[in-house]
Amino acid sequence: MSAPTDPGGEQQEHGANLLTEHPALYEARFPDPERLAGRWAEDCLRRHAAGHRVLDIGCGTGRDAAHLSRAGREVIGADLSEAMLDHAREHHPGPTYTRADLRGFDLGRRVCDAVVCLDSALLYCHTNSQLDGFLASCRAALTPGGLLVCEMRNGAYFLGRTDLLDTPTVNTWTYDGSSYRSTTTLTVDRAAQLLRRTRIWETGDGSAPLRQHSAWRLLFPQEIGHLLAAHGFDVLALYDGPGPRTEPAWREGDVPGVASGTADGDRLHLVARLR
Template identity: 55%
Template structure:
């Protein structure tokens, strides 16, 4: 088993529910506010829940993910096209109006070369003027010691999700690796009749101006950087709200990017 949640997509959706499709509706609102678009590529599409809802809103929807289990779940449950690939080096042979990278998927590119390769692949798959929309953890919040980050870094967070009548309990601890500029996660799963499963993962932490520089180097003009509202921010997006009425204080734990591909 590579990862308990990615190997069990139905449990993933129970662990992180989004019954009102806030993430997808936020994407649609941002796209509309910045000129619209008909085709979307969702990088790290996971279970396909967000992309599937965008398809119901009329987008020509394609999702890319590295997990065979996630892709199988997406194909079985949601409209859209789903392909297997690596964020750092994908080639679909066509261009899109919009590329999305939600829930910190971009931050799985830990090294500078990996992040540069991902953004260059994004630029190569966008039509001139196309939009890159990304949502991620805010490196400034964690690395600069922003007040409030201690509640995410101190202690262990315990959650239980029930699937098929079976309780699965996770114990999650986050800690900073300052030298590598990573937010590391240790998560232990406990399920009846099974040995505890310990899994390690990490996200690259980017300062806002650092993200601007990476985007500029890859051929993007940054239109907006903001901390809220967003699908998972402290001040969450509410369907129907104006997506351009944003907070640019960048003190929240989430960072949202809207960038346009240069001609």
């Protein structure tokens, strides 16, 4: 069974992004009632003795940032979508929320002990220069010895595997009395090293379908290690599972992977330390 499709990052052919402009719908489509992503991130921070100041970059609706805040951390939640940030401030209080682009951000005089980047948000850095911008921004924001914790799709999974590609996946659900249907197709753009997604949204109110496009950068374990080393990070852990979006999913007490762990699954989990 494959992991759930990642939320966010879509570009609609006409108009605004359906999910990022409707955060409550986003949470209904991608529920996380057990806060697995936030709990997994907090477990990584505890295991590697991170300080209490945390930046959640690409925080979306703020569910995970709020969980880290409730765990006793001083949290900044950052996202590019004002609608997401407004929702986070109202529904997931605790963190300080601010608008920022993960491809290049500046916290000013604020520094943090850890940067958390979940739900494949890192992979919206499509080019090498955007990845450099993200890592340079993380380095500037972190104290020496600070942690970078990421969870994302695994580019290596698509080396010779096609089970997630080319065949439409249909999901249906009901929210606020309305029915929704999404049809998602994934394809690989090898030249750009991107996993492209086309998603068609349909509602039960007779509205015309909406077609949205997005893409994730396909990053490979060796490539990730090289990029991190170039920006002054040492990899502490890089592994496929268990994690919040794997099958079976991560649970409290699970022993995390190590730097030499496997990368066969469709998710990748990273913990790195700034030298």
